[in-house]
Amino acid sequence: MAERYNIREVEEKWRKAWEDRNVFHVTENSSKKKYYVLEMFPYPSGRIHMGHVRNYSLGDVVARYRTAQGYNVLHPMGWDAFGLPAENAAIERNAHPKDWTYENIVAMKVQLKQMGLSIDWDREVTTCAPDYYKHEQKMFLDFLKEGLAYRKEMIVNWDPVENTVLANEQVVDGKGWRSGAAVERKKLNQWSLKITDYAEELLEAIKTLDRWPDKVRIMQENWIGKSQGCRFTFNVTDSAETLDVFTTRPDTLFGASFAAMAADHPLAQKLCDGKDGYKEFVAQCQAMGTSEAAIEQAEKIGFNTGYFVDHPFVEGKKLPIYLANFILMDYGTGAIFGCPAHDQRDFDFATKYSLEIIQVVAPADGSKVELPYTDDGLLVNSDFMNDMSMTNAKAAAIAKMESMKRGKGITQYRLRDWGISRQRYWGCPIPIIYCDDCGTVPVPENQLPVELPYDVSFDKPGNPLTHHPTWKHVQCPSCGKNATRETDTFDTFFESSWYFARYTDPKNDGIGFAKDKAAYWLPVDQYIGGVEHAVLHLLYSRFFTRALSKCGYMDTPEPFAGLYTQGMINHMTYKDRDGKWIYPKDVMKDENGNWIMATGNHEPVTAGRVEKMSKSKRNTIDPQDILDSYGADAARLFILSDSPPDRDLEWTEAGLGGAWRFINRLYSLITEKKDFALTKAQGAPSDAAKKLQQKAHQTIHAVAQSIEAFHMNKAVAKLRELSNAIEEFKPESDDDAPFYREAIEYLVRGLNPMAPHLTEELWSELGHKTLLVQTPWPDINPEFLIADTATIAIQINGKLKATIQLPMDTIQEDAEKAALEDDTIARALDGKTIRKVIVIPNRIVNVVAG
RNA sequence: GCGGGCGUGGCGAAAUCGGUAGACGCAACGGACUUAAAAUCCGUCGGAUAGCAAUAUCCUUGGGGGUUCAAGUCCCCCCGCCCGCACCA
Numbered sequence: 032m033a034e035r036y037n038i039r040e041v042e043e044k045w046r047k048a049w050e051d052r053n054v055f056h057v058t059e060n061s062s063k064k065k066y067y068v069l070e071m072f073p074y075p076s077g078r079i080h081m082g083h084v085r086n087y088s089l090g091d092v093v094a095r096y097r098t099a100q101g102y103n104v105l106h107p108m109g110w111d112a113f114g115l116p117a118e119n120a121a122i123e124r125n126a127h128p129k130d131w132t133y134e135n136i137v138a139m140k141v142q143l144k145q146m147g148l149s150i151d152w153d154r155e156v157t158t159c160a161p162d163y164y165k166h167e168q169k170m171f172l173d174f175l176k177e178g179l180a181y182r183k184e185m186i187v188n189w190d191p192v193e194n195t196v197l198a199n200e201q202v203v204d205g206k207g208w209r210s211g212a213a214v215e216r217k218k219l220n221q222w223s224l225k226i227t228d229y230a231e232e233l234l235e236a237i238k239t240l241d242r243w244p245d246k247v248r249i250m251q252e253n254w255i256g257k258s259q260g261c262r263f264t265f266n267v268t269d270s271a272e273t274l275d276v277f278t279t280r281p282d283t284l285f286g287a288s289f290a291a292m293a294a295d296h297p298l299a300q301k302l303c304d305g306k307d308g309y310k311e312f313v314a315q316c317q318a319m320g321t322s323e324a325a326i327e328q329a330e331k332i333g334f335n336t337g338y339f340v341d342h343p344f345v346e347g348k349k350l351p352i353y354l355a356n357f358i359l360m361d362y363g364t365g366a367i368f369g370c371p372a373h374d375q376r377d378f379d380f381a382t383k384y385s386l387e388i389i390q391v392v393a394p395a396d397g398s399k400v401e402l403p404y405t406d407d408g409l410l411v412n413s414d415f416m417n418d419m420s421m422t423n424a425k426a427a428a429i430a431k432m433e434s435m436k437r438g439k440g441i442t443q444y445r446l447r448d449w450g451i452s453r454q455r456y457w458g459c460p461i462p463i464i465y466c467d468d469c470g471t472v473p474v475p476e477n478q479l480p481v482e483l484p485y486d487v488s489f490d491k492p493g494n495p496l497t498h499h500p501t502w503k504h505v506q507c508p509s510c511g512k513n514a515t516r517e518t519d520t521f522d523t524f525f526e527s528s529w530y531f532a533r534y535t536d537p538k539n540d541g542i543g544f545a546k547d548k549a550a551y552w553l554p555v556d557q558y559i560g561g562v563e564h565a566v567l568h569l570l571y572s573r574f575f576t577r578a579l580s581k582c583g584y585m586d587t588p589e590p591f592a593g594l595y596t597q598g599m600i601n602h603m604t605y606k607d608r609d610g611k612w613i614y615p616k617d618v619m620k621d622e623n624g625n626w627i628m629a630t631g632n633h634e635p636v637t638a639g640r641v642e643k644m645s646k647s648k649r650n651t652i653d654p655q656d657i658l659d660s661y662g663a664d665a666a667r668l669f670i671l672s673d674s675p676p677d678r679d680l681e682w683t684e685a686g687l688g689g690a691w692r693f694i695n696r697l698y699s700l701i702t703e704k705k706d707f708a709l710t711k712a713q714g715a716p717s718d719a720a721k722k723l724q725q726k727a728h729q730t731i732h733a734v735a736q737s738i739e740a741f742h743m744n745k746a747v748a749k750l751r752e753l754s755n756a757i758e759e760f761k762p763e764s765d766d767d768a769p770f771y772r773e774a775i776e777y778l779v780r781g782l783n784p785m786a787p788h789l790t791e792e793l794w795s796e797l798g799h800k801t802l803l804v805q806t807p808w809p810d811i812n813p814e815f816l817i818a819d820t821a822t823i824a825i826q827i828n829g830k831l832k833a834t835i836q837l838p839m840d841t842i843q844e845d846a847e848k849a850a851l852e853d854d855t856i857a858r859a860l861d862g863k864t865i866r867k868v869i870v871i872p873n874r875i876v877n878v879v880a881g
Numbered sequence: 882g883c884g885g886g887c888g889u890g891g892c893g894a895a896a897u898c899g900g901u902a903g904a905c906g907c908a909a910c911g912g913a914c915u916u917a918a919a920a921u922c923c924g925u926c927g928g929a930u931a932g933c934a935a936u937a938u939c940c941u942u943g944g945g946g947g948u949u950c951a952a953g954u955c956c957c958c959c960c961g962c963c964c965g966c967a968c969c970a
Contacts, residue, residue, distance in 0.1 A: 074970050114970065187968070198968040246885060250965070253884055323966050327882040357882095361967095376882085446967095453968065522968070567967070599964095673893045673906065679963085681893065685907055693906090696921090736897090745895075748905035755905090824901040829951040831901050869950050875900045879950050 036698040038662035042788040046147055054804055055149045057105055059551045066102035067552050068094040069531055069591075071560030071568075072109045072156075075135035076116060079142045081600040081644055081670075081682060082561065084654045088667040088785075089597060089676055089743065090559045091148045095784040096738045098149065099808040105552050106149055107534040109156030110136050113523045115198065117457045121489045128457040129485060132159055142655060147663045147787050149804070154537045158526035163533065164459040165480030166543035167525055172462060172473050173582040179225045182471070185450045186295075186361075189217035193492040196454045216317040221452035222461060222519070226574045230255055230444040233573055242593035244677070247565040254566045256445025261429045262364065263438020265290060265340035267302075268349050274298055274340055277363030277443055281432070282424035283370040285413040286391035288381060290340050291333065291355040292366035299354050302336045309334065309354075316356045323359075331380050332356050343437055344414065355380065361447055371403065378403040392421065449571060451522045456487055456495040458520030466507035466514035475508050481516070494518055527568055528575035531555050531590055546585055553587040562596035569594070595741055598679040600670075602650040604639035612649040615684075616656070641681050652682055664786035665691040671743040671785050693751065694789050697782075700758060701775055701793050719760060720767035726756050727774040728815035734781045735808065747785060753778050772797075780809050821873040825850045827880060832859055843870040850876035 049055065059065075070090035073083055094106040110132075117128035136157065143150070156163060174180040188197040192210035202214050226233075234255045237248050260279035267274060274290060292299055294316040303309040312334040333353035342348035350368065357376060358367060371381030372390040381388055392408040394400060410416045415431070416424040432438035452461065460481040462474035474481055484502045487495035496502060496518040507514035529543065535552040536544035569591070576590045605613045605626065618636050619629040626636040644651045657666045669690035674680040730753040737746035757774050776797065783790040783803055794803035818839060823846060825833045833855040837846060847868050850856060860880055867879040 071970090076970095111970070116969085196968070202968095246964095249885065253965095254967080324882080325966095327966085329882095450968080455968095523970075524968095527970085561970090562964080563970080565965075568970085675894080678887085678894095683893085683907075686893075689906060692921095699921095740897090742895095744893090745905085748895075751905055822901075826901085826951075829900090829949090834901065867950065869900090871900055871951095875951085877900080877950055 036695050036789070036792075038664075039659075041792045042145075042147065042662050042664070045788045045791040046144065048791075048802065049149075049804060052802070054802065055106065055151045056153055057103060057151055059548060060103045061551075063101070063103035065105065065552060066097040066557075067105045067555045068097065068557050069107070069534070069555045069559070071558075071564060072111045072527070072530060073139065074114055074116070075110045075112055075132055075139055077135040077138060079139055079146075079654050081652060081654055082597075083143075084146065084657075084666060085597055085600060085670050085676070085680065086559060086561070087143065087146060087148055088670050089595070089741075090557075091146075091667070091787075092671065092738060092743060092784040093557050093559070094149050095787060095804070096735075096808070098804070099780075099783070099806065101807060104149075105154075105534070106151060107154040107156070107537070108143065108148070108150045108152065109154075109530060109534070109537075110139075110158060111523065111527055111530070112136065112157050112159035113458045113520075113526055115455070115457070118455060118489070121457075125489075127485070129159070129483075132457075142658070145658050145663060146667070149787070154534050156530055156533050156537050158459075158523075158530065159457070161480045161482050162540065164526070166533070167459060167521070167529065168462040168474070168479050168481060169476060170529070170543060170579065170582070170584075171521075171525075172476065173584075174224060174578055175473055177578075177581055179228065179578050179581070180222060180451075181225065182220055182222055183448075184218045185221045185223070185452075186216050187219050187221075189215045191215060195493050213318065219452070219454075221450050222463075222517075223448040223450050224574070224578070226449045226571070227444060227446055229574055229577050230257070230446045231442075232577065233446075233570065236573070236589060240589065240592075240594070243591075244562075244594065244596055247562065247569065247594060247596060250565045251570055254446065254570065258443050258445075260441065260443055261425075261432060261438055262441045262443075263343060263432045265343065265350075265368070267298075267352070268339040268341050270338070272298060272301065274352070274366050275364040276366045276368050277441070278368060279443075280370060280373065280425075281428035282410060282413075282416065282419075282421050283373050283391050284342075284344060284368070284428055285410075285416070286370040286372045286389040287342065287350055287368045288371055288387040288389060289351050289353055289369045289377075289384075290366065291353045291358050291369055291380070293358040293360040294334070294354045294356065295360050296354070296358075296365045298366075299336070302338050302352070303334070303354070306337070312354060316354075326357060326359065329356060331376060331383065333380060333384060335384070343435065344431065351386070353380075353384070362445060363443055373403055373405055375403050375405070449522075449524075449574070451525055452519040453522055454494045454497075454518075455520055456483070456489075458523060459525060460496070461517040461519055461521060463517040464505055464507060464514050465517065466510060466512060468512060469507055469509045469514075472507055472509050472514070478508070483520075496520070524568055524571050528571045529579065531558075531572070532579070532585065543579075543584065549585045549587065553585065554589055554592040557593045557595065558591040559595045559597065561599075565596065595676070597676050598674070599643045600682055601641045601679050602644050602652060602682045603641050604648050604650045606637045606639060608634055612647070614649045615652060643679075644682070657687065661687060661691050662694075662788070664789045665694055668694065668747065668786050672747045673744060675744050676741055693754070694786065696758075697754060697778075698789065698793065700754070701779070702796055704771075704775075714764075714766045716766045716770050717763040719763065720770035723756060723760050723774045724770045725815040726753060727777040728811050731777050731781050731809050732811050732816055735811075738784065743785070746781075750778060750782050750785075753781070777809050779803070780806065823850070823873070824875045825853060825856055826875060826877040827856070827859055829877060832856055839873060841872070843872065846870050846872070846876055850878065 068090050070086045094104050098104045112132050117132050120126045120131045121128050171180060188202050190197050190207035190210055190212055192212040193207060197207055197214060206212060207214055234257055237251055240248060258279050260277055261281035262275060262277045265274040265276060294313045333355040336352045338352045339349035340352055342350060369377035369380060371378045371388040373392055388402060389412060390402060391411060391413045392404060393411045394408045407421055410419045410424045416427050419427060429440040460483060462479060462481045464472045464474060466472050484499055487499055489495055491498055503516040503518050505514055505516055532544045532549050536548040539545055572590045576587055579585055602615060605618050607613050617629050618626055621627045626638045627633040628636055642648060642650060665687060669687045672690060673686055730749050733749045734746045762771055779790045779793045791803045820836050821839050823835050823837050824831055833853050835849055835853055837849060847870050863880040865878060865880045869877040
């Protein structure tokens with residue numbers, strides 16, 4: 032009987048071996064092809080969760096596979112260490128954000144190491160450390176010089192009780208999550224980055240990202256939201272005021288029946304100040320929240336200003352001006368004209384306020400349509416544009432506007448500039464000083480970093496940096512008078528927008544990273560993370576790459592050449608008798624298969640839907656428990672096995688057990704039979720041995736392809752097939768031994784990226800003195816990939832009736848003949864007329880008969 | 882509301898190009914081993930009908946229609962679920 036596989040001992044042994052020999056440390060090496068594998072770095076919350084396990088297992092497979100393929104692989108890790116949870120911890124448990132964060136990093140690093148990841152820990156990066164953020168303060172100053180950073184008023188969610196800005200997630204039903212006070216939309220002066228300068232470039236370059244998921248590319252395209260249209264000016268009737276509007280449908284101008292602007296439009300205030308109901312309407316709009324979803328789903332309401340604009344093309348025609356809750360000040364000019372006949376939203380609005388509905392587009396075939404009609408057609412009721420196509424009418428309307436000097440055709444983007452100011456403590460200080468005399472003064476570079484003070488208190492609502500007795504009080508760098516620091520900190524997306532570059536040169540004190548090192552390693556060849564970052568983080572990083580290039584830091588066009596977005600981890604949910612959520616570890620099945628409490632009186636438990644693991648539903652599994660009891664390899668193997676990585680995965684104890692059994696079976700299979708495998712061949716091997724060899728080569732080929740396509744589940748399935756074949760194989764003589772051994776070794780080597788500890792142990796059991804982690808990917812004999820016979824399916828009228836074996840590439844006539852001679856087929860065709868026979872070589876013969 | 886995705890056995894899934902649907906695994910069931918259980922090993926396993934049986938026939942990829950010699954795959958319509966929509970990371 033073979034020894035039982037001792038997970039803990041073996042896994043620790045090999046992790047130590049790798050660490051002792053520093054095998055994951057890399058440096059630039061121009062003689063090798065580089066490969067940069069990066070998983071999105073974690074926020075140091077204290078413990079890793081299953082999402083991390085999936086993310087880093089996936090990345091580790093890629094990294095280990097590419098290493099075996101001979102690439103110089105960079106696979107770093109770090110900490111996205113600034114953020115809101117640290118401040119919440121400070122408020123809730125009186126822990127200092129810095130101490131809390133660093134303690135979490137220590138704890139999580141232990142856990143990540145326990146996973147056996149092939150990480151170069153010498154490159155570890157921590158974004159809340161001054162030696163990291165001082166470089167981004169410098170970058171910000173460079174952006175300022177280049178005109179990429181500026182200050183402007185922006186709308187925020189404001190909690191009037193806490194005196195603080197709220198994140199969208201902190202707004203629940205329009206109320207502050209902690210205070211319960213109604214959230215206001217407030218304008219604050221904030222720093223922004225000019226990402227809109229790159230709108231067109233960012234959009235265009237999406238085309239070059241051919242190794243990104245279509246889903247993410249579409250999301251980014253929509254986010255940038257390019258639209259072609261016309262911007263023109265209305266004159267307010269009997270007034271000197273004007274109203275600029277933007278429209279993508281200038282062709283429908285003759286169907287215009289009202290103008291509408293955002294409630295916070297500057298003109299709105301001028302026209303409506305003091306009017307009955309105006310203040311209430313503005314308040315109503317502000318209460319709605321800032322998200323587009325909220326705005327679009329809210330009922331469309333308006334406020335009649337009592338003013339009119341003159342129709343630019345129709346002498347004497349006047350359109351009423353409304354304020355409307357669905358117009359965003361941030362988009363376009365903050366004002367539109369409404370054409371109810373050809374826009375659903377305008378139609379709803381016009382119906383509600385009994386406004387005119389004029390059809391100006393009709394289907395080309397003249398058929399009657401129900402309004403609103405938003406499809407293509409020809410213009411009607413439109414003066415000089417009558418009978419034009421929509422495209423021509425758009426051009427004609429724009430041309431007319433231009434000739435009247437009232438407007439012009441423009442390209443509009445939905446993308447807004449990136450507001451980076453946060454009124455929070457635990458972030459990177461913005462290196463700016465405000466002086467009464469000199470105005471806004473950048474902190475001189477030799478005074479960087481502007482470090483966060485440690486001695487802060489969270490007693491008062493608002494930003495601790497503002498309350499700090501001394502921190503913000505400084506001398507103006509230019510005139511020396513008393514001045515104050517900017518107390519806002521950067522959005523934490525700032526740190527994650529360049530960390531991938533920092534990894535290429537993590538210890539550089541003088542600059543964020545050296546140009547030549549970035550040039551060697553970037554772009555990231557394979558980036559892996561959650562789809563929740565599809566837009567913001569990824570778009571900001573793409574922008575940063577361009578902005579940093581403009582400032583002379585680097586020359587890489589795109590940061591991430593390949594992107595893979597993984598699915599979520601789900602688990603069944605459980606509730607006890609009182610309807611309270613309970614953890615899976617507190618639940619068990621009784622002898623009848625019913626769910627019961629694992630403790631106490633074993634009260635019955637209601638099992639609910641399978642949902643995303645979340646703390647609130649308590650359907651989480653702590654990876655630490657799994658690592659301790661089943662080991663890293665079983666956890667990795669299971670998480671890679673059953674589901675394709677881009678789909679959601681249901682974590683089940685049983686599935687994990689399957690992975691664990693596989694590991695143990697493989698261990699005993701190989702340790703029991705290795706002696707035979709070591710014997711020397713004398714004569715010719717058996718056919719079965721040759722077949723096994725072929726299978727081994729085919730498997731390795733399939734595994735390589737699957738890994739490259741991120742089908743880790745298929746890679747594992749193929750390896751299990753090979754493992755089954757090895758188990759079933761009955762060696763006939765010592766002559767089969769080398770073939771047997773090769774198959775075993777190929778299995779071990781192919782499985783290495785998924786289960787590195789087990790395979791390293793088996794490699795050593797097989798007598799190797801080298802480390803498997805440093806062993807190249809197995810060679811594949813191309814001859815073995817080609818089968819010599821083909822299984823041909825024979826169909827009658829498209830339905831399978833029989834299969835036959837034929838030599839590979841049998842010519843069509845012979846295949847047809849063989850098919851018709853088959854007993855079953857001959858019988859089935861008895862009395863029928865053959866009308867046609869379709870032969871697809873090596874695949875199918877379809878007899879059409881009747 | 883807008884945008885995107887998904888839907889295949891009891892379950893997770895596979896099926897490079899339109900060409901043998903269900904690889905691989907989980908669960909379940911039957912058996913071996915055991916005083917017993919666990920573990921392990923062997924076997925069965927989409928559904929229906931007929932048959933003692935080998936087997937045969939039919940049905941089956943959310944639903945309906947279409948294209949094709951052939952559809953899980955392509956086209957049209959419908960249903961259900963999930964995700965994103967600018968201060969969570």
